[in-house]
Amino acid sequence: MWAIARTELKKTIQDKGLWFWTFVLPVVFIVAFVAIFSGDESTSYKEVVTQIIPGYTIMFAFFIMISMVIVFVKDRERGMVSRIASTPISIYQYFFGKWVPFIIIVLIQITVLFGFGVIIYDLPLGDPFALILLSLALAFIVTGWGMAMAVIVKTENMGIALTQILALGGALLGGLWMPVEFMPDIVRTLSQALPQYWALQGYKEIILSDGNVTDVWFHLLFLIFAGIAGMVLALLSYPRFLRQSRS
Amino acid sequence: MINVENVSKQYGSIQALENIDFQIEEGTCFGLVGPNGAGKSTLMKILSGILLDFEGDIQVNEWKVSKDRSKIKQQLGYIPQEICLEETLTAYDNLMLFGTLYGLKKKELHKRIDEVLEQIGLVHRAKNKVVTFSGGMKRRLNIGCALLHNPSIIIMDEPTVGIDPQSRNSIFSIIHQLKEAGSTIIYSSHYMEEVEQLCDSIGLIDKGELVEFGRMEALLDKYAKPSLFISGQDVEPEMLQNFGKVEKKGNGYLLNSDEPLLTLRDLVTYCDEHNLEPHRLELYHPRLEDIFFHLTGTQLRNA
Numbered sequence: 001m002w003a004i005a006r007t008e009l010k011k012t013i014q015d016k017g018l019w020f021w022t023f024v025l026p027v028v029f030i031v032a033f034v035a036i037f038s039g040d041e042s043t044s045y046k047e048v049v050t051q052i053i054p055g056y057t058i059m060f061a062f063f064i065m066i067s068m069v070i071v072f073v074k075d076r077e078r079g080m081v082s083r084i085a086s087t088p089i090s091i092y093q094y095f096f097g098k099w100v101p102f103i104i105i106v107l108i109q110i111t112v113l114f115g116f117g118v119i120i121y122d123l124p125l126g127d128p129f130a131l132i133l134l135s136l137a138l139a140f141i142v143t144g145w146g147m148a149m150a151v152i153v154k155t156e157n158m159g160i161a162l163t164q165i166l167a168l169g170g171a172l173l174g175g176l177w178m179p180v181e182f183m184p185d186i187v188r189t190l191s192q193a194l195p196q197y198w199a200l201q202g203y204k205e206i207i208l209s210d211g212n213v214t215d216v217w218f219h220l221l222f223l224i225f226a227g228i229a230g231m232v233l234a235l236l237s238y239p240r241f242l243r244q245s246r247s
Numbered sequence: 248m249i250n251v252e253n254v255s256k257q258y259g260s261i262q263a264l265e266n267i268d269f270q271i272e273e274g275t276c277f278g279l280v281g282p283n284g285a286g287k288s289t290l291m292k293i294l295s296g297i298l299l300d301f302e303g304d305i306q307v308n309e310w311k312v313s314k315d316r317s318k319i320k321q322q323l324g325y326i327p328q329e330i331c332l333e334e335t336l337t338a339y340d341n342l343m344l345f346g347t348l349y350g351l352k353k354k355e356l357h358k359r360i361d362e363v364l365e366q367i368g369l370v371h372r373a374k375n376k377v378v379t380f381s382g383g384m385k386r387r388l389n390i391g392c393a394l395l396h397n398p399s400i401i402i403m404d405e406p407t408v409g410i411d412p413q414s415r416n417s418i419f420s421i422i423h424q425l426k427e428a429g430s431t432i433i434y435s436s437h438y439m440e441e442v443e444q445l446c447d448s449i450g451l452i453d454k455g456e457l458v459e460f461g462r463m464e465a466l467l468d469k470y471a472k473p474s475l476f477i478s479g480q481d482v483e484p485e486m487l488q489n490f491g492k493v494e495k496k497g498n499g500y501l502l503n504s505d506e507p508l509l510t511l512r513d514l515v516t517y518c519d520e521h522n523l524e525p526h527r528l529e530l531y532h533p534r535l536e537d538i539f540f541h542l543t544g545t546q547l548r549n550a
Contacts, residue, residue, distance in 0.1 A: 003347035007333060007340070014335055079329030086295040086325035087348040088317045239300075247292055247327045247404065 001089065004097025008071070012101050018067050022109045026060040027116060034121060046124065047208065053117035054203035055176035058196055060113075061106050061138055062167035065146035068102055069159030072150035072241075081245035091238055095231075099143055106139035126206035130213045134202045137223035141195050144230030151237045154244075170196040198222045248273050249294075249400065249431065254303035256289055262455050263289045267303070269450050269460045273399075276422070276432040278446030278463075280439065280535065286455040287435045288328070291404045294433060295325040307400065321349070324398035328405040330385045331392075334378040338369055338388050341377060342395060349396035359395045366424065367391040368417060383414025390421060400431045407441060419445065439535040449535070453543045470541055471533040475502040475511055479525035486521075490514055501531060 012018060033052045038045055075081050084094055114135075117123030125131055145166070153159035171177055173187055174196025180188050191197040202219035205211035213220070249271040256264040264286045271277040281287050292298040294305065296316050305312040307319045332341050342363060346356045364370045367387040377385060390406060403422075407415045422445055425432060436442055442449060443463070450460040459466060477487065478499025487493045490513060491504030504510040507530060518525060533541075 003344050007336065007344045010340070011333060011335055079327050079331045082292065082297050083325065083327055083329075083331035084348065085297045086320065086323065086327075087345070088320040088350065089348055090317075242297065246329045247288060247297060 001093035001097045004084070004089075004094065005100040008098060009101040009104070012067065012071075012105065015067070018105070021063045021066065022060065022105060023112055026056050026109075026113055029056045029060075030113065030116065031120075049117060049121045049123050050204055050207045051179060051200075053113065053121065053123050054207070055171075055200055057110055057113040058138060058174075058199045058203075059167060059171040059176050061109060061142045062145075062170065062196070063163065064102055064106050064109075064142055065149050065163040065166070066160050067105075068098075068143070068146035068150045069153060069163065070156055071098070072147075073153065073156045073159065076241060076245045079246040081242055082247035085242055085245075091235065095147065095234065095238075099147060102143045102146060103139045106142055107135065110135045110138065124207055126208075126210055127212045130206045130211060130216055131203075133213060133220055134199070134206065134216055134223075137202075137220050137227070138195075138199045141199075141223045141227035141230070144227035144234075146230075147234040148230040148237070151234045151241045170194050173197075175200055195223055195226050248306075248308060249433075250306040251294075252304050252306065254290070254293060254301055254305065256286075256293065256298065256301040264293075264301070264455045267452075267457050269457060271431060271433065271448070273431055274426075274429045275447040276426055276434055276445050278442035278449040279433060279435040279452060280437065280442055280449055280539065281452035282437060285452045287452055288404060290452070291402060291433070291435050295323055295402050296320045297325075321396070322399050324393035324396070324401045326390050326393045326401065326403045326406050328408060330389050332377045332385060332388060335376060337374050337376055338364070338380075338391075339373045341388060341392060345392040346395040351396060356395075359397075363391045363394050366394065366421060381414075383410045383417070386410050386414060387417060387421070390418065394425075398430070400433070401425060402433045404435045405437070406434075407436070407438065439539075443535050451539055451542060453539075458542045459538070466538060467533075470538040472503075473507050473530050473532050474504070475507055475514065476500070476527060476529050476531040477502060477514070477525050478527045479523070481523045482525055486517075487514075490517075496531075499527060 030053055033056070034049060037043070037048050037052065040048070114123065114125070118125065149159055149162060153162065173191050174180075174194040175183070175191055176196055180191050180197065183191070198219045202216040205215050205219070209215070251267055251269050254264055254267040255262070267290060279287050279290065289298065293301050296312065296319060299316075307322065310318050312319060333344065339360060342360045343356065346359060351359060364373050367390060369384060369388060369391070372380065372384065377388065380388065386406060390403075393401065407418055410418075422432065422434075434442065434446055446463060448460075448462045449466065451458045461469075476496065476499055478497070482500065484493045484495075484500055487500055487502055490510050491502045494501050494503070502510065502514070511528070511530065514528065517523070518528070
């Protein structure tokens with residue numbers, strides 16, 4: 001299990017595309033959008049950075065699903081899935097080994113982007129314990145869904161397209177680009193079914209309202225259950241995924 | 248001893264394998280032969296514990312696949328047809344990965360990696376990334392990854408596909424070493440010469456069914472009766488018909504008779520008397536490919 005995780009991490013850190021999507025592009029977006037919206041007199045600076053920095057962090061966290069899709073589809077197409085299935089390790093160990101590096105990357109991504117916010121924009125952090133728990137839950141849901149997507153999709157392109165729909169559609173409807181308060185009622189209702197919405201509301205509760213774990217318990221549960229659903233779906237789809245693997 | 252008992256496998260409406268039944272003796276090399284799409288790879292996947300949903304059972308020594316899969320997998324080394332390596336990592340890293348997956352611990356793992364690198368002739372390239380390797384080197388490393396845990400049974404699915412003769416010889420030499428060390432080898436291929444050269448027993452598979460199974464010599468004795476091959480400008484099938492049953496083969500004819508040596512003598516006399524000068528006149532020993540054709544009516548290479 002750790003052998004798979006170690007190997008995956010070694011491979012992943014060599015991927016320059018991942019560095020770009022995970023760190024460079026989000027920083028560019030944050031800088032650009034803070035510059036655009038911080039001049040708005042009707043909104044406080046604290047509200048702007050609390051909307052934009054966690055918002056874009058959440059949106060770009062979902063892009064880890066693209067890397068996961070690429071890794072799993074490649075493994076399937078070059079027979080690595082079958083090869084590993086012929087060894088004594090279990091399906092759970094295989095998934096855990098594949099999952100660990102990506103959750104580590106997402107946690108580093110959240111830390112770097114929030115750290116950037118603190119250093120450059122004086123982003124307040126609120127209760128650190130609640131912040132860490134919510135970030136873990138966010139990393140859990142994006143990697144859980146990433147795992148499900150990676151196992152279910154037939155091609156890399158299909159996975160990339162679906163991830164973009166989930167990440168960008170979720171960002172729009174979940175209020176990551178613009179607070180949901182400014183949106184029509186129907187969208188506000190829809191947004192409550194999205195993990196992006198609960199992640200952002202959680203961060204706002206912790207940062208703007210000095211909330212603690214008891215104030216964001218529902219947000220945490222929503223993200224964790226959605227993540228578990230993704231994991232279960234991935235496990236259930238594994239036999240088909242293995243059948244499709246070359247050998 | 249490996250005992251394959253009534254194994255069947257269906258993909259939707261397609262019957263990939265039907266009541267496959269055979270035994271492989273310990274320490275022997277078993278060749279699984281058949282055209283593409285015959286069911287070889289499905290059977291190899293079942294034997295290596297990759298495909299779990301099939302009918303029937305497989306017993307390896309005292310263990311049944313249905314109950315003791317993980318114990319059996321520990322005894323198996325599976326070498327897939329595809330090259331399953333992490334290309335952006337080094338040969339050593341790849342061996343580390345597979346050694347660890349088979350439960351080898353630090354000291355033993357490094358010792359085995361060094362031994363396997365020696366065995367596959369890649370000591371000097373151990374720290375190079377796989378992406379820089381030739382096809383033959385990747386094939387050898389692919390084999391090495393399955394040998395780290397000293398498996399008693401090695402499953403090889405077309406291990407010589409797409410490589411040069413030098414690398415093929417090198418792989419044959421590894422297989423001979425493994426045979427000498429007492430490993431049981433299951434070797435799947437559609438290169439008949441390889442199977443004839445390496446295997447002690449064979450199973451011929453076609454359209455999901457095992458059409459014949461047995462020790463190589465026994466099968467050759469049963470089906471491969473020698474005949475005569477004759478070719479040349481003046482050679483016509485009509486004049487050969489007096490000597491036995493004639494069939495066209497390549498640029499000449501095969502002459503089947505109950506006593507091929509006597510027929511050869513008679514044919515030489517006939518050629519002398521009629522001033523015929525055939526280019527080739529020789530005893531022809533049927534190959535595995537001919538046996539397969541005889542049993543299934545299918546040419547392996549054209550299937």
